[in-house]
Amino acid sequence: MIREQLIDALGVAAGNAGVDPLPATIELERPAHRDHGDWSSNVALATSKTVGKNPRALAADIVAELERELPAHVESIEIAGPGFINFRLADTWLHEVLESVLDAQPQTFGRSATGDGTHVNIEFVSANPNKPLHAGHARGAIYGDAVARLLEATGHHVTREFYLNDRGVQMTLFADSLAARKRGETVPEGGYQGDYLVDWAAEMPDDADPLEWGYERAVISHKTTLGRLRIVHDVWFSERTLVADGQVEEALQQLRDREMAFDNDGATWLRSTEFGDDKDRVLIKGDGDYTYLLPDIAYHRDKYSRADKLINVWGADHHGYVTRMKAGVGALGHDPADLEIIITQLVDLLRDGEEVRMSGRLGDMVALDDVVDDIGADATRFTFLSQSMDTRQTVDLGALAEKSMDNPVFYVQYAHARIHSLRARAAQAGHVATDAASRELALLTHEREIEMMRVLSEYPDVVALAARERAPHKVITWLRQLAAAFHGFYHDCHVMGDDIDTALTLARLALIEGARVGLVAGLDLVGVSAPEAM
Template sequence: MVRSSILDAVHQALEELGVDHVPPGVTVERPANPDHGDWSTNAALVCAKQAKKNPRQLGEELMTALEEAELPHVEGLEIAGPGFINIRLAPSWLHETLREVVTQGTESYARSDIGAGIDVNLEFVSSNPTGPLHAGGGRWGAFGDSLARILHRCGYQPHKEFYINDRGSQTALFGLSLSARKGGKEVPEGGYRGDYVTEWAMEMPDTADPTTWGIGRALQEVEESLAAMHVRFDTWSSEKALVESGAVERTLEQLRDSGHVYVKDNATWLATSELGDDKDRVLIKADGEYTYLLPDIAYHHDKYNRGDIIIDILGADHHGYVPRMRAALIFLGHEPNEYEAIIGQNVKLMRGGEEVKLSKRTGDIIAVDELISELGPDVTRFAYLLQSIDTTQTIDIDLWKAQASENPVFYVQYAHARIHAIGVEAARRGIERHRLEQVDLSGLVDPNELAVLRHLLELEDALVSAARDRAPHRMTTWVRELAAGFHSFYTHCPVLRSDVDPQLQQARLWLVEACRVGLSIGLDLLGVEAPERM
């Protein structure tokens, strides 16, 4: 609000100075360095050429014009560096922020409508139902679920889906591995040899069909693991059901009608190389079986009925899959821009100073469950969301366990617990928070107090950037910074101490409440608990 009013004033001033078409590069931003004021504009730099003046000179004139505009809260203007205009505001503008935060509260503060009316279909994890979810898959769970929360707060309607590959050669091999173990035999060549296969084989009833039973067993495991991390799906879509419904055959017909399907070497191919893929892809193998691709195309085809934007979150090992899917969707007449693939880099786990290899086939698995039971769900989830999805992540289990008392999750949660403790102590001392309208906030001028308010003001920007860039870790960063601000405030600005002026005490109580709102929103978007005591 403040920003847009400043930007408007800048535009107006520029026009008065003869800049007819203000370039879009003119921005009003929060400078990284607090010495550079509360807001800063690059207008003089960007428009210097068009105005045929040097940036400093244009800056001077712009500054004069802005001074005459007498914007609310503006306390001082200065020109600095190559020609930035730095704008310093009176604390009163931040006091308005505080009122806004606590009035709107956890439900309403920092919501955006950039996604209003847009349905987003989000598919993630979709691990093969042939074993427990390994620690790598947990990353997509945490990421996808948090992204859904972020999108939701921005007005989008996210729909979370898990695609179950419950047919095909891998599941068959898994079934054979289960029966082999049940009979005390070695698993077949290329089969699944993890310890869990033997354990599950012992649970399996004699009458059960090993493949069907195994898939159900694995899915149950995966669902529980994800739920432990507060990750839940709206829809579990079965590949098998899709085939049985005839949807796959119908999709194949449509592809044929599109004229990009041909038969070669007894297999049925899709000419994806026409649209940038490295080579054409097989839809139906020479033995008559579908490849993974064909039902998956049918699945994506179907998903267009359920979303305006279709997002897949894939591991880096599947990135080559994207061009062929995109080609197929174009052949089916879909708008390719509505299909988006987010490629996540791998997770490496370290234990005892060595990397732990992750592979279901060899049996070297660190399941998400194991991570959760060792680190706890909050630490696990926060660790996953600490870094950009583009970064190959290394989680050192020993480190996160050993440093449990000093890790960033607790740092943030501790801030929330301290806030609650203030409330409890206030009640014990009989101190009540007065109604907001009756409280004078003008005493909030300490740099620590103002820093916290500035950060709260930036929540919406952080949220929108997290949504636009599909980058939940921006929220992790934001919430850590807010916690840092709160901890500084906490040590430097006592709230309940007897020597604090009652007016100031009231104002600080509301500031604390504003922090609580900010932390609750941030942690909720990450899917991490906000504990009341630690």
Template sequence: MDVRDSITDAVRSVLADLGVDPLPTTVQLERPGNPDHGDWSTNVALASAKAAGRNPRELGTQLAECLLAAPPAHVVGVEVAGPGFVNFHLADSWLHEVLADVVAAGVDGWARHDDGVGTRVIVEFVSANPTGPLHAGHGRGACYGDSVARLYDRCGYDVVREFYINDRGLQMQNFAASLAARVAGRDVPEDGYHGQYIDDWAAEMVAETSDGTGDGPGGAADPMEWGYARALASHRSVLESLSIDFDSWFSERSMIASGAIDATLADLQAVGAVYEEGGAVWLRSTDHGDDKDRVLFKSDGEPTYLMPDVAYHRDKFGRADRLVNVFGADHHGYVARMHAAMALLGHDPAELEIAITQLVSLQRDGREVRLSKRTGEMVELAEVVDEVGADAARFTYLLLSVDSPQTFDLDLVASQVNENPVFYVQYAHARIHQIVRRADEEGFGRGALADADLSLLSHPRELQVLRALHELPDIVERACREQAPHQVTTWVRDLASSFHGFYHDCRVLGEGIEPPLTVARLWLVEGARIGLAVALDLLGVGAPTEMWREDQAGEQSEGERV
């Protein structure tokens, strides 16, 4: 049982004995900002006093006295602070129980929840037009969406990762025209795509489909279909290099062929959600909070980009209970119209959650590198991964909340120094394995956890690591609920810092360290390994067992001490 459960059960029992009516539905426990104020604190006396007709401070005092007379497990002190806060001081034994729980659960079980069992979720992300390679800006949404899906999976949801392929419309036509122009040796049209990749792909198309003249044995390829396939192959390749694997690649074209768009329009017409004006078909999106009604079909009968999107979301709701979309910074206006469309189709708009990722400023040598796909100056996501590595790229993209602009410093991210956050975290995991290897070399085994004297773990550095491990289940649950994987990134950085502090101040092996303490600390090291492994997996980042660090002179050294 989590120590908080025993405390809250005892609090409710004492409140009942004190005649508090009604009893609070929940008893909130929080960590005091100042460790001198205890391990846990509750405002339950403040929250209950008014309804009970009591003075908050007096109620808090009575509560503390009763709890201290028959304290819950591990509680060694209870005191009242301020207007009625009740603070609990616990013996270190509660943290030793945490370590036992972490080890028993292991990587597969610690910080795993069942909140979402039976609930289907589709996380749609990236969904870039198949008109060129993914650029560095796409990396943020890609890594974010995949980690959100990992969090949902950790919390018991049935998750599908989906890539929506915008494979029809004007941009696809411009892309095909751009390839065709370069194959024929002409300049790209003004409204076409001008990146170097157009020249490269045009050359590939000629080489693959002809004898070099465009009309050889292989015949001439259709620029639209060849380019479509080439772009998707490029997307798949770089995403897989980041350990991002989609369960579904959903084609916009498929809805034309299946009649899904016509069926969606019929559903909207059946509920009076559309009307005709000026020869166009309009969605009554203002009925549900949009700032204006939106055109679904233009006067020439062609659907706008919105109509297939509405049909696509109708299809997704037929396959899932909850939808999560990850879009770029230019999609703010999209949120209200899509929520309105889903409401008009009879769905709860709250079941469609849309995250908007803010812009990434990519820097190299202290200068910004532009991310424009149209200017030919873009930096491809594949280049970023090649330069800094997949782990460093993913971790960096997940450092901040996606609703904050981000500066991605390529020089720092590629460095093997403590100032590089991903290196600092992974180095903690490598250090753990170095400690275990050294222990094995010296003939020290952990033995059975039941035989270890965990009460020897009393150093502030040791307890700090254990407190961090206790926090992880709450962090995972909240990060999932708020779709905020950066909270896991923050937590794992804190754990790494705590572990490095422990490593510096608390020797595991060596002269003066008694064997029982070595064993206890080896179990602490194992707990830290489990926490790091869980968090790094949620971030899609590897957990290396060996690493090298650059010293101040730029030389590499493992620099280990245990």
């Protein structure tokens, strides 16, 4: 790849110019402005102090070394600003990029093996199995799945996991509420109010055990809703079985053996202050019941035995548990660094500008199914992935439901549909796809064509960065760029026509095929479909 070639050449040149030692990494980036060339390096700026020269003078020395034998594709090298070294390349480097895109096809374009088969377990959603998922679950659900896709695309072995809190008081309360509905009564004090229970009660056979039947029904509900969003968990892990298998007691014993658990005031405590927590935490309450923490520790103990690295996706309202969870696994002797807890900021849900309440009884909430009904899986996924998880997100369901231009997913999908339409027309006109040897990509020199290839060239870096930073929104941003580049090309450069030379038509068909590969690959990475017609 051109990037590595230039970095290598820079390293050699800098060494010959007296830079010693060479920096750990030589930075090479794409300048924001086209006037600054195709690639730019700051080595001279970064190392001038150690060499004892002013940056521009050092840059001149390095450039002189580089000019002894220009690296492939390089047309000229300039020194600019305070001492940047700017490379101006011939378009041939982009033709080479396009060739590699066509070669890769959507199945492999942008993918890498950097994860080296590391087994990552990512746990997300994990909503209680006693009521349907609501809109507030959307962000974490879609995000978790997108991160899983990114990790898979970068050579990790991924397990998607859902933890079921299927024991405890809330399950009993749920069963009681369901049974009451079945009898046509109002739910008990503090019970589950939602209308869904009326429907579930109607479905429930008379002789069914409300707890077991309701639990199963809720899990089906979760799976169905998630399935509509193309989210499929590999493992549904039951807290109940964890207790039944004796794993909770084993974990507790392990903590005791390591002197990380102690008894005080009639309760059993975790020595979490050993791991930076501001106080120790209760594992077993005075009444003998576990707190949520102990089964959670046992659960993570089990996960550590099944994967190299753990990721938990939690909402912002759980951020206070990060320290004690890490303390818990640390107390077991595991490396807390292998447990990555990602906090997603909350979502403000609006409907036509008006706030939709996310708290309180279910009656006030919007079911996730309703969101999918209103705006579809594609728009839902695209929207919830379009911004960083570190920022609070505002989503207006009303605006999205209109399928208006407020949602760029259509802009991206439209690009794909146009390409499909072009291909069909081309086939009709008898333009057959040509092999690498006979297509003349050198004909692609229009500004719009160049721009499209430049965007395509960035995709592998985007995927790598998005995966490393757990930031699928970077893929969304890139897709919008590619779609914009394509639409601009489509407007200014006709693929077929009386005044278009056949060779150019074939070259442009190759180019839009490259765009198609990019769109399909990118959309697949975020789990959004690439429709052939809209």
